[in-house]
Amino acid sequence: MQSILTTKVLNPDFGLLLMRLSSGFGMLFFHGWGKLTSFPEKAETFADPLGVGSPVSLGLTVFAEVLCALMFALGFLTRLAAFPLAFTMFMAVFFVHAGDSWSDRELSLVYFTIYLGVMISGPGKFSMDKWFFKW
Numbered sequence: 001m002q003s004i005l006t007t008k009v010l011n012p013d014f015g016l017l018l019m020r021l022s023s024g025f026g027m028l029f030f031h032g033w034g035k036l037t038s039f040p041e042k043a044e045t046f047a048d049p050l051g052v053g054s055p056v057s058l059g060l061t062v063f064a065e066v067l068c069a070l071m072f073a074l075g076f077l078t079r080l081a082a083f084p085l086a087f088t089m090f091m092a093v094f095f096v097h098a099g100d101s102w103s104d105r106e107l108s109l110v111y112f113t114i115y116l117g118v119m120i121s122g123p124g125k126f127s128m129d130k131w132f133f134k135w
Contacts (some may be wrong), residue, residue: 016124017075023114024073027085032065049095064088072115075127079119086115 035042039058046058064084071081089112097105123129 013124013126016118016121017126019114020075020078020118020123020127021073023111024069024071027065027111028069028073032062032069035062036066047096049091060084061088072118075123075129076132078123078127078129082115082119086112086119089115 035058039062043055043058046054046061048054048057050057050060052060065088068081068084071077072085089108092108093105093112097108102109
């Protein structure tokens with residue numbers, strides 16, 4: 001017989017919820033919001049690792065770090081929302097900050113790992129996906 005601690009509190013779905021909320025809202029408020037509100041100032045000087053132009057690269061990054069981060073936090077179309085986030089963090093770690101020390105790239109790598117992990121595992125039962133789509 002399992003104890004209440006292992007069945008209710010130490011539940012993987014709570015862990016996924018915590019990871020989604022902290023990394024989704026963390027990305028939105030600490031990274032994406034600043035890029036969104038200072039878009040005109042950053043548009044011409046933003047890194048362009050894909051070669052599509054700085055304003056487009058910034059727009060794609062804002063899309064990931066604001067809209068996809070909100071969707072990820074709420075657990076709405078979670079795996080779909082996690083892909084642009086993981087891609088953005090991959091580009092940050094291995095291209096944009098490639099010349100920086102690993103300690104400077106650590107946060108991007110942690111975000112990348114969380115987004116990739118949730119893409120693999122799914123959002124958990126405490127998500128809008130489970131509520132809307134009964135997956």
